[in-house]
Amino acid sequence: MRRSPFVPLLLLAALPAGAGAQAAPRAPDVRISYVEETLPNGLKVLYHADHSTPVAAVDVWYNVGSKHEQPGKTGFAHLFEHVMFKGSRDVADGQHYVLLESAGGRAGADINGTTFFDRTNYFEQVPSNMLDLALWLEADRMGTLLETLTTEKLDNQREVVKNERRSSVDNQPYGVWQEHMLTKVFPAGHPYFHTVIGSMDDLGAASLDDVKQFFRTYYAPNNAVLVVSGDFELPAAKQMVRNRFGWIPRGPAPPPLRDASLPARIGSSPREVIEDAAAPAPRVYVGYRVPGARGAAGPAVNLLATMLDGKTSPLFDALVRRQGIATAVSVGNFGLLDGGDLLIVNATGKAGASADSLERALLGELDRVAAAALTQPALDRAKAQARMQFVDALQRTGGFGGVADQLAEGWTYYRDPSHVNRVLPESDAVTLAQVRTLAAERLAPDNRAVLVFVPKPATPAPQVTR
Amino acid sequence: MSRRFALPLAALALLAAAPGARAQGPQKDPPAPGPLRPFAMPPIRSFALPNGLKVMVVERHAVPIVTARLVVDAGAAREPSNQAGLAALTGALLSEGTRTLTGTQFQERLDALGAQFGTGASYDFASVSVTALKARFPEALALAMTTVTEPAFAQADFDRVRTRSVAQYLQGQSSVEGLSATAFRRAVYEAASPYARPAGGTRTTLTALTRDDVAQWHRTSYAPGSSTLLIVGDVSLAEARTAATRALGGWTAVAPAAAPAPAGTRAVPGTRVVLVDRPGSVQSGIYVGQGGVGYADPDYLPMVGLSQVLGGGFRARINMNLRERHGWTYGAFTSLAPARGTGTFAISSSVRTNVTDSAVAEAVKEYRRIAAEPVPAQELRDGLNNLVGSFPSTVQTVQGLLGRMQTVLLYGLPLDYYATYRERLAALTPADISGIAHKRLTPDAVTIVVAGDLSKIEPGIRALNLGAVEVWSPEGEKVR
Numbered sequence: 001m002r003r004s005p006f007v008p009l010l011l012l013a014a015l016p017a018g019a020g021a022q023a024a025p026r027a028p029d030v031r032i033s034y035v036e037e038t039l040p041n042g043l044k045v046l047y048h049a050d051h052s053t054p055v056a057a058v059d060v061w062y063n064v065g066s067k068h069e070q071p072g073k074t075g076f077a078h079l080f081e082h083v084m085f086k087g088s089r090d091v092a093d094g095q096h097y098v099l100l101e102s103a104g105g106r107a108g109a110d111i112n113g114t115t116f117f118d119r120t121n122y123f124e125q126v127p128s129n130m131l132d133l134a135l136w137l138e139a140d141r142m143g144t145l146l147e148t149l150t151t152e153k154l155d156n157q158r159e160v161v162k163n164e165r166r167s168s169v170d171n172q173p174y175g176v177w178q179e180h181m182l183t184k185v186f187p188a189g190h191p192y193f194h195t196v197i198g199s200m201d202d203l204g205a206a207s208l209d210d211v212k213q214f215f216r217t218y219y220a221p222n223n224a225v226l227v228v229s230g231d232f233e234l235p236a237a238k239q240m241v242r243n244r245f246g247w248i249p250r251g252p253a254p255p256p257l258r259d260a261s262l263p264a265r266i267g268s269s270p271r272e273v274i275e276d277a278a279a280p281a282p283r284v285y286v287g288y289r290v291p292g293a294r295g296a297a298g299p300a301v302n303l304l305a306t307m308l309d310g311k312t313s314p315l316f317d318a319l320v321r322r323q324g325i326a327t328a329v330s331v332g333n334f335g336l337l338d339g340g341d342l343l344i345v346n347a348t349g350k351a352g353a354s355a356d357s358l359e360r361a362l363l364g365e366l367d368r369v370a371a372a373a374l375t376q377p378a379l380d381r382a383k384a385q386a387r388m389q390f391v392d393a394l395q396r397t398g399g400f401g402g403v404a405d406q407l408a409e410g411w412t413y414y415r416d417p418s419h420v421n422r423v424l425p426e427s428d429a430v431t432l433a434q435v436r437t438l439a440a441e442r443l444a445p446d447n448r449a450v451l452v453f454v455p456k457p458a459t460p461a462p463q464v465t466r
Numbered sequence: 467m468s469r470r471f472a473l474p475l476a477a478l479a480l481l482a483a484a485p486g487a488r489a490q491g492p493q494k495d496p497p498a499p500g501p502l503r504p505f506a507m508p509p510i511r512s513f514a515l516p517n518g519l520k521v522m523v524v525e526r527h528a529v530p531i532v533t534a535r536l537v538v539d540a541g542a543a544r545e546p547s548n549q550a551g552l553a554a555l556t557g558a559l560l561s562e563g564t565r566t567l568t569g570t571q572f573q574e575r576l577d578a579l580g581a582q583f584g585t586g587a588s589y590d591f592a593s594v595s596v597t598a599l600k601a602r603f604p605e606a607l608a609l610a611m612t613t614v615t616e617p618a619f620a621q622a623d624f625d626r627v628r629t630r631s632v633a634q635y636l637q638g639q640s641s642v643e644g645l646s647a648t649a650f651r652r653a654v655y656e657a658a659s660p661y662a663r664p665a666g667g668t669r670t671t672l673t674a675l676t677r678d679d680v681a682q683w684h685r686t687s688y689a690p691g692s693s694t695l696l697i698v699g700d701v702s703l704a705e706a707r708t709a710a711t712r713a714l715g716g717w718t719a720v721a722p723a724a725a726p727a728p729a730g731t732r733a734v735p736g737t738r739v740v741l742v743d744r745p746g747s748v749q750s751g752i753y754v755g756q757g758g759v760g761y762a763d764p765d766y767l768p769m770v771g772l773s774q775v776l777g778g779g780f781r782a783r784i785n786m787n788l789r790e791r792h793g794w795t796y797g798a799f800t801s802l803a804p805a806r807g808t809g810t811f812a813i814s815s816s817v818r819t820n821v822t823d824s825a826v827a828e829a830v831k832e833y834r835r836i837a838a839e840p841v842p843a844q845e846l847r848d849g850l851n852n853l854v855g856s857f858p859s860t861v862q863t864v865q866g867l868l869g870r871m872q873t874v875l876l877y878g879l880p881l882d883y884y885a886t887y888r889e890r891l892a893a894l895t896p897a898d899i900s901g902i903a904h905k906r907l908t909p910d911a912v913t914i915v916v917a918g919d920l921s922k923i924e925p926g927i928r929a930l931n932l933g934a935v936e937v938w939s940p941e942g943e944k945v946r
Contacts, residue, residue, distance in 0.1 A: 052528035053862045054503035090494045094790060097780040099496055102848040104855015107780035127855045129500040136497050159793030163749075167796050167816055171749045173640045231503060277746055280636035311561075311573040321570070324626060327633040350629060351636055377578070384580030388599060392582070395529045395863040 030391055032420045034407055035234060041250045042222025045241055046407045046417050048229040050397060056230035057110075057398025058134040059123040060142070061408040064218035066198070067117050067191030067338065068257060072205070075161065075198015078115035079206055080214050082157035084122065085113065089144035093153065096137055103130040110399055115196055118337050119412050121405070125398030128231035132240045135228075139244035142224070145215055151208050158203055165197050173278040174285075174453050177346075181287045184270040184449035185342050191260050192336055220251025225411040229404040230397040260339035265289060265447035273355075275456035281327070282355035284362050285451040286345045290442050293335045294413065299426045300434045305333045305343055306382035307374060307435070314373030318365045319347055325361045326350075337413055343442070355454045363450070369443055376432050386427050505858045510871055510881045511703055515715055519690035522875065523706045524698045524867050532699035533597040533864040534607050536614060536714075537872060540592040540687035543660040543806065549679060550660075551667015555631055556680045557587035560594060560613040562623035569623060572613070581606035585613065588665050590806050590876055592688075597865065600700045604709040611713040614688055624677040632669050639940050643816060645742045645917035646751030652942045653740050653913045654757055654810055656730045661805055668941065689721035690714065696871050699864040731757025731808045734911045737933030741924060742917040742940060750822040750918025754829045755812025756908060761804045761877035768902035769811065771894040773802040774849040776836050777813055782849070783832050784813050792828070794821045804877065811906075819919055823926030826916060830909075830932060837909040841899045854888045 035047045066077045087093035097107055103126050105111040110125035122141075124134045169175040179195045186192045226245065228237050266289050290304075291297035308315055309331040319326040326347040333343045345366065349358040396402030403420075410419030512522045542553040561583065563569035576583050581598040583606075596610035638644035648664055655662035667675075695714060697706045734756075759765045777784040777800025788798040798815035813833060817825040861867045861884075870884050916927060920937065928935055937945045 050528075053858050054505045055859050055862065094781065094786070098848070101779045101781050101852040102855075103499070104852055104857075104859075106852070106856045106859060110856065110859055111780075125859055127499075127502065127858065129502050130855070132497040132500065156790070156793050160789060160796060163794070163816075163818060164796045166748045166818065171642065171747060171816075173637065278640050280640045281633055310577070312570060312577055317570060320626065321622075324629075327626075327630045348633065351633060377574070381574065381577035385577055388580035388582060388597075391529060391531060391599060392597070392863075395531065397862065399859075 030387075030394070030421075030424055032394065032403060032406065034417055036417050037238070039221065039242070039246055041246070041248055042220070043245055043248070044225040044411055046225065046227045046411065047234055047237060048227070048403055048407060049232060049234060050229065050403070051231045053397065054128045054231045055125055055397050056128040056131040056134070056228070056232055057123065057125040057402065057404045058131070058138055059121060059227040059229070059398055059404035059408050060138050060224055061119050061121045061227075061412045062218060062224045063254070063412055064120055064223065065116050065118045066194065066196040067260070068218070069194070069198070071189065072202060073210065074194040074202040075196070076202070076206055076210065076214060077120055078196050078198065079158060079161050079203060080211060081113045081115045081120050081122075082161055083149070083154060083211055084141050084145060086153040086157060087148055088141040089147045091137060091140050093148075096141075099133060099137065100124050100126065103127065103133055105130075105134075117192055117196060117334070121408065123398050123404065125230075125396075125402075131228070131230075131232055131237065132244070135240050135244040138226070139248065142219060142221065142245070143248040145219065146212055149208070149211060154206070154208055154211055158206065161197075162200060162203055165200065165203070169197060171278070173276060173280060174283055175278075176274065177285050177451055177453070180272060180274065180451055181285060181342070181344070181449060184272070185266060185287045185289050186262070186340075189258075190262070191257060191338060192340075192342070216251065218254055220254075221245060221248050222250050223254050225408050227404040227408045229402070229407070257338060262289065262339040264441065265444065266449065267446055269445055269448060269450070271450040271452070273452045273454060276453050277456045279453050279455040281351040281455060282349040282353060282358050283453045284347050284349075284355065284359045285453075286362065286366060287449045287451075288343045288345075288442050288447055289340045290333065290343045290438070292337050292339060292341045294337045297434070297438060298341075300430045300438050301333055301341060301343065302335075303379060303382045303386065303427065303430055304374075304435050304438055305331050306385055307378045308345065308369065312378070312381065314369060315345065315347070315362070315365050319361055323361060325353070325358055351455075355452050359450065359452055366443060366448075367445070369439060374432065374436050374439055379430070379432050379435060383427055383430075387424055390424060507861065507885045507887075508867070509885070510874065512881070513707065515690070515711060517690040517715065517717055519710070519714055519717065520694040521706065521710045522694060522696050522871055523701070523703055524871060525701065525703070526698060526864055526867060527700045529864075530600040530700045531597060531864050532600055532603040532697065532701045533595070533868050534603075534610075534695060534697045535593050535595040535868055535872065536611065537694050537696060537875060538592045538594075538614070538688050539692040540683070541587055541590040542663070542665040543589045544687065545660065545683070547658065547660065547663075548671075549675060550663045550671040551631065552675055552679055552683050553587040553592055554666040555628060555672065555675060556683050557585050557592045558631060559619060559624060559627050559680055560585040560617050562627060563618040563620060564612045565616045565618055567612075568618075572609070575609055576606065579606045579609070581610070583610055589661055603699075603701065604705075604712060607709050608713040611717075615714070615717045615719075617684060619677060619681050619684070621677050624680060628672055628675065631666060632672050635664065635666060635669055635672065638664075642744055642747055642749055642751030642917040645744060645940055646753050646814070646915050648940075649740050649742050649917065649938055649942065650753040650755065650812060650913065650915045651810070652938075653738065653915060654731050654755070656732050659730055659807070661807065670941070685719070687721050689719035690717050692721045694875055696868055696875065698868045698871065731810070734908075734913065737910060737912050737914060739914045739916070739927065739933050739935040741920055741927065741935065741937045742915070743920040743937065744917055745919055745921065747917075747919040748819055749816045750819055750825075750916055750923055751814070751816050752822070752826055752829060753812050753814050753915040754826070754833055754912055755810055755814075756912050758802055758804070758809035758811035759906065760807060760809050761873060761879060765902055765906060766804070767890060768894060768898045769802055769906065770853070770891065771846065771850060772836065772841075772899050772902055773800045773811065774853055775841050775845060775899070776800050776832060778849060779852055783836070784815070784829065787828050787832060788815055788817065788825055792821070792824075794818055794825050798829070806877065819922050822916060822918055822923040823930055826914060826927060826932070827930055830912070830914070833907075833912060834909040837903045837907040841896050843896050846894070846896055846899060850891055850894060854892050857888050
């Protein structure tokens with residue numbers, strides 16, 4: 001899936017380091033086995049046993065993301081995710097990581113929480129004999145977070161999140177691109193109009209009552225899926241899950257997401273020039289509104305993005321290899337669900353080069369893409385890459401994009417635990433005609449938003465400071 | 467309306483229990499661990515092809531994937547000091563086509579195989595890596611290795627890749643993280659050491675390189691005798707041998723034995739503070755550290771334990787201090803960066819501009835504390851349990867296993883180094899940590915680097931009176 005450049009916000013930055021599948025070229029059979037059950041309180045549970053490494057992963061996905069936030073409350077789902085690590089009734093502040101790290105989990109890679117537009121998740125991969133500990137910790141915060149919540153905890157994490165925003169947005173070259181792009185591709189008030197990180201003002205205004213209300217609205221077992229993956233015996237694991245989660249009361253039905261439906265196209269060509277004191281070279285971002293991941297065209301969107309990305313892409317060939325006007329081109333989509341998704345093309349120019357020429361060249365190539373560049377060999381390559389990427393991710397029990405995430409995503413996004421086993425067949429079924437139609441309809445001038453970043457001398461202050 | 471809200475789940479009856487009712491709650495204390503399940507590191511087996519190429523193989527059959535990496539003794543540490551960036555540029559250029567395939571054609575074939583491919587060079591080695599599904603692996607390996615045996619090095623590709631390398635350098639230098647990391651290396655290593663330079667070169671040194679320099683570097687340092695092929699995954703030893711022979715059995719290049727690289731760190735009489743200006747910065751990048759140890763050094767393992775307690779995870783001292791207690795940063799960690807020579811050891815973080823001086827003071831305080839005071843036994847135990855317990859996770863993927871194998875290769879470790887790694891880590895005691903702290907850490911002679919908006923942070927840092935303060939340009943020239 002082409003969403004690598006657009007990862008969810010993580011609780012932790014990665015620390016400095018350190019399935020039965022058949023790979024016959026034309027006869028793929030990559031299947032993840034699972035057992036499912038639903039507890040009386042509505043918690044969906046998926047089990048996947050794999051004894052190849054003595055590790056076990058617990059992964060809880062809540063069906064809430066930044067798209068559920070209301071105007072004036074942006075960044076809240078993510079801020080809340082941080083608060084979930086500040087302790088609950090039987091887990092003292094800070095003990096979540098203390099217990100899990102001592103148990104053999106790697107903070108960052110194996111123990112983390114992430115927030116995206118469409119969901120929030122919490123996961124831990126530990127030695128398999130520590131499975132019950134991981135379940136106990138997840139259950140305690142699902143059931144009792146509010147019992148020990150304080151203003152101090154909220155204020156502390158508010159500062160951490162503001163620092164995260166400074167690191168990832170305000171202090172990085174081009175760091176503000178996403179929030180400028182979303183406001184152009186999605187209309188004001190749309191669930192995807194604002195970023196996951198949110199605004200400094202809204203983060204500053206979040207109150208303890210907001211946190212409590214959010215928890216009561218969305219953090220109930222009937223709004224979550226729990227995946228248990230790895231080296232365990234199923235009867236024992238089921239008993240542990242009942243012991244830990246069974247007592248948690250069902251919550252009220254979460255309110256439906258506000259209307260997210262959208263016209264197929266933006267209907268205009270919004271454009272903005274941003275002067276960026278931190279940018280070493282000009283860069284142009286082009287965003288297109290494309291069909292959402294839940295629709296029939298979702299797999300075609302992923303493949304189109306793959307065909308336009310990388311060193312065999314017609315864009316790379318033209319702008320980097322032949323014209324030499326860009327040093328890098330990259331393409332990806334977010335994988336958003338409701339109303340539409342966002343496909344992003346960006347090209348970085350040479351230091352000191354003209355941003356205008358870069359923009360003209362990029363838009364010129366994009367206008368030609370639908371005609372000639374989308375060929376059957378290119379589509380076949382994209383499918384082969386998708387297969388490799390997918391099987392590669394299944395090496396991991398938990399962590400980012402591992403088996404547990406794949407199963408949880410299937411339930412949260414599609415209400416289908418077997419979705420993981422449909423990903424490759426659906427990708428393989430996409431035809432060239434479908435990709436060409438998609439490109440012709442959506443890579444259109446009246447459906448694109450353009451951001452032009454122009455380097456600016458460093459003084460006085462950068463353009464965006466908050 | 468989105469589909470999932472149309473589902474009937476929410477229509478089910480509510481349970482009556484009040485939230486958090488103790489009678490139905492979970493047990494109060496964390497559950498005890500179950501019986502530990504066994505884990506064995508799969509063995510490394512090795513052989514050589516008739517042309518002298520060493521091959522090391524680890525079998526792992528959980529998923530039908532195989533990964534391979536040709537590791538060539540052609541890292542930046544070997545390159546001439548006036549050609550910084552040559553090794554990295556050569557590594558990058560390998561992927562741009564062969565004598566029979568243009569870069570685009572080559573990449574199209576790789577993509578058609580669904581293979582993941584990469585080339586590059588760091589200080590201690592250059593490499594070509596390829597990962598593919600089992601059925602495609604022999605073909606993918608053979609294709610990938612033609613970049614080493616018959617690279618094109620076309621002038622147009624050279625020009626483009628060099629331009630990109632300069633752009634990447636500038637992009638790295640546009641963040642406080644990049645600025646502080648580069649300055650830290652320059653400050654810690656001796657000026658003549660290749661480790662003092664950015665591994666990818668700088669704008670100045672890259673601009674001076676030519677296509678012929680790259681071809682010459684490839685001709686004199688890439689050869690079977692200076693290379694090892696690592697293969698990990700769903701492959702038998704016999705299959706690995708067949709694939710390796712097909713890909714590289716006909717490679718006949720000869721390279722002279724490479725000279726060992728100087729890797730010394732500076733002897734410093736006292737603490738030195740280096741500042742780099744980034745006007746308008748809302749955060750500052752901080753390093754506090756010194757020269758470290760190499761992998762092969764017996765002191766390495768206790769240093770791993772020390773680093774773990776100080777900054778090896780979320781609950782490590784420096785993160786609990788700067789992030790959790792003070793809320794000054796998104797994260798703070800230590801890095802024990804190995805090298806064939808000395809390596810480095812440092813605390814690093816990015817902190818808010820207006821608390822930069824306080825954060826530097828706290829980092830120095832933590833550095834001094836671990837150097838001076840014994841580590842409580844339980845704290846060490848918790849830290850070591852993390853390293854020991856998480857080890858299987860780090861080698862769950864074929865790429866993770868390959869990384870461990872590469873460490874064994876590069877630093878001349880015994881082939882069974884990781885077979886006993888967990889046991890040796892678990893055996894470390896507080897006395898070991900105190901011993902290594904006294905022997906290796908010089909808390910009153912450390913290198914401190916801060917990159918940020920000096921108009922706001924310099925007075926506060928000077929007021930800490932930690933040592934002599936210098937201001938450097940991003941290129942490492944002393945400004946004042």
